[in-house]
Structures are given as structure tokens and as C-alpha cells.
Amino acid sequence: MADYEIFELGQVALQCGLTLPQTKLAYKTYGELNAQRDNVIVMPTFYGGQIAENETAMAGWRSLDPKKYFIVIPNLFGNGLSSSPSNTAPPFDRAVFPHVTIFDNVVCQHRLLTEHLGVKRIKLVLGFSMGAQQAYQWATLYPDMVETIAPICGSARTSPHNFLFLEGVKAALTADAAFAEGWYQTPPVKGLRAFARVYMGWCFSQDFFREHEYRKMGLASLEDSVRFLEGYFRRHDANDLLAMLWTWQHADLSANSTYKGDFVAALKAIKARALVMPGNTDLYFRTRDNELEVAQMRNAELRPIPSIWGHVAGLGVYPPDNEFIDAGLKELLGAD
Amino acid sequence: MADYEIFELGQVALQCGLTLPQTKLAYKTYGELNAQRDNVIVMPTFYGGQIAENETAMAGWRSLDPKKYFIVIPNLFGNGLSSSPSNTAPPFDRAVFPHVTIFDNVVCQHRLLTEHLGVKRIKLVLGFSMGAQQAYQWATLYPDMVETIAPICGSARTSPHNFLFLEGVKAALTADAAFAEGWYQTPPVKGLRAFARVYMGWCFSQDFFREHEYRKMGLASLEDSVRFLEGYFRRHDANDLLAMLWTWQHADLSANSTYKGDFVAALKAIKARALVMPGNTDLYFRTRDNELEVAQMRNAELRPIPSIWGHVAGLGVYPPDNEFIDAGLKELLGAD
Secondary structure (H helix, E strand, O other): OOOOEEEEEEEEEOOOOOEEEEEEEEEEEEOOOOOOOOOEEEOOOOOOOOHHHHHHHHHHOOOOOOOOOEEEEEOOOOOOOOOOHHHOOOOOOHHHOOOOOHHHHHHHHHHHHHHHOOOOOEOEEEEEOHHHHHHHHHHHHOOOOEOEEEEEOOOOEOOHHHHHHHHHHHHHHHOOHHHHHHOOOOOOHHHHHHHHHHHHHHHOOHHHHHOOHHHHHOOOOHHHHHHHHHHHHHOOOHHHHHHHHHHHHOOEOOOOOOOOOOHHHHHHOOOOEEEEEOEOOOOOOOHHHHHHHHOOOOOEEEOOEOOOOHHHHHOOOOHHHHHHHHHHHHHHHOOO | OOOOEEEEEEEEEOOOOOEEEEEEEEEEEEOOOOOOOOOEEEOOOOOOOOHHHHHHHHHHOOOOOOOOOEEEEEOOOOOOOOOOHHHOOOOOOHHHOOOOOHHHHHHHHHHHHHHHOOOOOEOEEEEEOHHHHHHHHHHHHOOOOEOEEEEEOOOOEOOHHHHHHHHHHHHHHHOOHHHHHHOOOOOOHHHHHHHHHHHHHHHOOHHHHHOOHHHHHOOOOHHHHHHHHHHHHHOOOHHHHHHHHHHHHOOEOOOOOOOOOOHHHHHHOOOOEEEEEOEOOOOOOOHHHHHHHHOOOOOEEEOOEOOOOHHHHHOOOOHHHHHHHHHHHHHHHOOO
């Protein structure tokens, strides 16, 4: 039995111009909505992350306490639980699943919160990586609904270099002829393994490996670390990975009819208090990108995580990084 | 007609235990050896670089003046000019070309210099990237022969993360079934293209792309930049690329019978004055690695190149970086 719920969105008109029938948004809630309906936290998911990984982060960031807060985890389209290439019927299945944007994701999440869960105000939207991109999108689309945001190791818009890094992992996966333009009958294992091997160079810092930090994850060697990441990605369908990758590559909080590509205007529209926490050794979501964003925001603070865990500093798995992030979340929540 | 010469090494016993017959070392010289034989500069080649690329660097670093110096460029085994998978006869051809180390390369270059060119002292060994690795190797193997070295964007030993980056590009290339374990009849184009696309994320800095610095190379877009690198790599045979990649991954100036893996001892044995110039935004040959090396050397200075061109800062193509490097070379050469 699935440990999550499905919100049936019906037909969804996507930004790309295609209309996805019977669209499903997978989500899970923790705690109870209080009488004042003012204890809501939303934590959208990151690339490849599902319920279990988000629960790990919640355990590490103790301010996210289900005894006090009503916490909602909506799953990214393409992650295998919400509508994805792997679980959608023809003519939108597999290689022809439509391109879905961060905007599409957040508009659907807003429907879940308002139409289904009866939420009117959100105390905090936080997220790691692509989750951070969704937090930015929430705050600019619904400025009067979102009180605070905590984008962790993520940006409001995917930078050119970040786009290029993703081009690399995509090229590694699709170089495998078994991928067959997405119409494979059995998983393109060689391509998936290459995808993970390329990805591994990016997701921690260079120093992480020199200092053998992977040992703190119970991994004995560099090759053990590669296999660990292979396990993370190989449980996913290849088309699902590519669908989320497209969403990531095209993330831009202003790419919608409200802001028409005016990036600065979209940032200025954010009313939420923002605590932006990049990893100071992250190789693709860079502190510099957040710095440029924060300079345009009304009420934002940049607070880099001092860590050699690179991007993974924000994943919620390493106790010292978790302490740092949790202190920030505690401030935003005004908790004791 | 080839614009380089071949030094016939005959049978060469390699560190891996295999003996390569009719081994060829391609090289080119510029200028004349003076009567005192004290004007010799050696510049070993970098990954994928051949004569033309090194001549570009020489033009950019004006201290390398053939009117004053006798400059020797020995080509790396595997680069398609010296013995390589693509130009060696069975049973050492193509997929079964032996693993060649930086040590093997430098021992053969030493034979070229001493047996063939009549050189006894070298004023400067400099090199970019894998060329820098060879400069370190020269200085520790022949401490009384080498007066100064300038390792540019390269380390004495390949770091774990650098190894991992190379695992990624290798995985992208070999994910293509057309690679056929190295026994392809036609080039594995899809794999070579994936190789270049992954590589592109690494060879410049993140800021390089945000600032559109590629325009200074006459490239209009991110995709133009990827195609540019594709051109650089696709002129090479896939097995050649993998042969040089193996050499790079296993670079360690102490991995030989002289130093038996004692990295510190090998660094301490260097007598040459060393000016070590990493790129301060290089993503794989890191300043931190050079810093740890310099701390163990007798007469070494660390002088990072302030540039957002990443690794390419040391390639000899961007005038401001060239000026910085050239000033350092001028100091080493004691030139006017």
C-alpha cells in the first residue's frame, strides 16, 4: 500500500500548450491543520526525491515538528509518484510525456492546498534544490499567501552553467542506444549508470573527496560513492529522470504570463521573508546566483551553509549541516 | 608532410609490465641550442593538445621566445602523434594499447633530450594541465637537470575528485554501444559527442557562462561552446582519448621505483625553483591541491591566476590570463 495520497487534478492545461488528462499530484501530510489554519508548512520535493528522502530531511531539521505544524509534501511531476512518463497513459506516456515547468507544478500544488486541504495562508515554503526553485515560485505567484520561504541550495532561475551540467548527465544517459529515444522495453542500464557516474562528480565538492568525507555516510571508497548514487537514480525510470531534468533546466520564476520573463520584477514581487541558504561549496547551485537574487528582493537574507558537502549540504543527511539549516528554519518559524 | 619529427625509441618497457615495440615520440623544436647548451625549455603537451595548440600558447606567452631559447615540445603518448592506440600495430593497437604513465612519458622524453638532442641542463620545464603533471615528474626524477618548473593548472598527483570527473566523461563515451569495447570500425560519434558535452561543464568556471565570456572566443551561445569542444575532441580517436585519460587519472609523481609512492619525499626531492600557477576558478585542478604540494617543496611559490576562465585560464588563449602567466615565466627565465 502506498504511503502517500493522490490529489486528482483532472485535465491540466500546461504551459507547453499540451493538456494532460487525469493529472495526479502525489502528496503526504504530517500533523494537523490547527483551528486558526496558520500552522502550514509546504516542502516541495527535489530531483529524484520521493517521500522517504523528504522524511529524512524532516528528521534532520527538527523545527519541522508535526506536533506543531501541518506539513505538506507535494511531489514533483516526473518523480514517479505524481504524473510522470512512467505512469501516464498514451498519448502522453514515456517519450512523449509533455514538458512540465516549475510554474505548472506550483499552480497544481496551490490547487491541492486551497481546493483540497482548505489552506489559505502558508507559514513557510521550504525546499532543497528543485524544491527551492518551487519555493521561489510559490512566493512570487502567491505573495499574499506565503509568509516565509527557505530556498536551500537552489535558485529562482537555473543558471547557464547549471543547465550545461544537466546537458552532460542527459547526454551520458541518452548515448546508450538501449535508450531508444525513450521507447525502451527494458531499462537502459548502461546509460543510467553513466548518468550516475557523471552526476557524482557534481553533487559533492572537490574537497569532500580529498577529505574522504564519504566515510561519514558509511561508504568506504570513491567507487562505493558512485554505486550509492547509482542506487538512487536506477530506481527511477529513465524518461522520468529526463522529464524532471527538463523541468530543472527551464526553471525561471518569471517565465509565466504574470511576469513575462521579467526576472527582477518577479523577485521584487515576493513579499515573504526569505532566508536563502546555498551551500558554499555547491558546484551547480551557486551562492553567487543567490546573491544576485537576494539583492533584488525586499526582505531576504543570504546565509551560505559552511560545508564541504557541496550540493548535498542541503539534502538533510549530514548532522552539522542540518544544525545550521535548522537554526535558520527556527528563526523563520519564530519557534521557541 | 608532418610538421613534427619522430624520435624512434625502439622497445620501451612500460611501468605496467608490457613492452611496447617501435615506440615513437613525436616532438618539435623551435630555435637553436646555444653553444653553452643552457637555453633549453621543455613544454610537454596537455590532454588532446598537439602541435598547433602548443604553438598558440607559445604565441601568447611571449617569454617563450625561439630567438633566445631552444624550445622542445614532446607529445604525450596517446595524443595521436606519439605512439597511440590509433597508430600502433597489433597486438598493442586500439583497445589493447598498454596503460602508459606520466613516468613512462617523462623517461622517454629524457631520452629524447639527452640521447638525441644533446641536452644536459634544462632551464625551464613548463606545462598546462597534464603538461604540468609532466613538469613535476621531470623535476623529481631529474632534480639536477631541471633548473625551474612552471606547472600551470595541473597537480603533481591527480586528486580523487579529478579522477571522478574523468570517470564521468569516460562513462559518457563508453555508454555508446558503437564504442564496442574499443573495437569500433567507425567512430562512436554519439559517445564522443556525449564526452564533449559532459566535459564542457568542467573546463570553464560557472561564472564564465553567466558572464557570457565565451563571446570573447567568438562563440555566440552555450551550444556554440559545446560544439567548439566537440570539434576539439572529435578529431581524436576514441581509444586515444581513453589512453590519455588513463594516464591522467593515474598521475602521481611518486608512483615509481625511485619514490615508491612516498608523495612527500618525491616533492621534497625537487630542487628546481617552482612557480605553481593554478587557475583560481579551475573546477578539477584545484588551487588547494597545489597549496598542499607547495608546502612540501623546497623552493616553490603558489601564484593562482585570477580568472573566471576556469581550467582554460592556463590554455594560452585568453590575453589577460596570458599576461599573468607570461609575467611568471619571465621571472623564472630571468629575462629582461
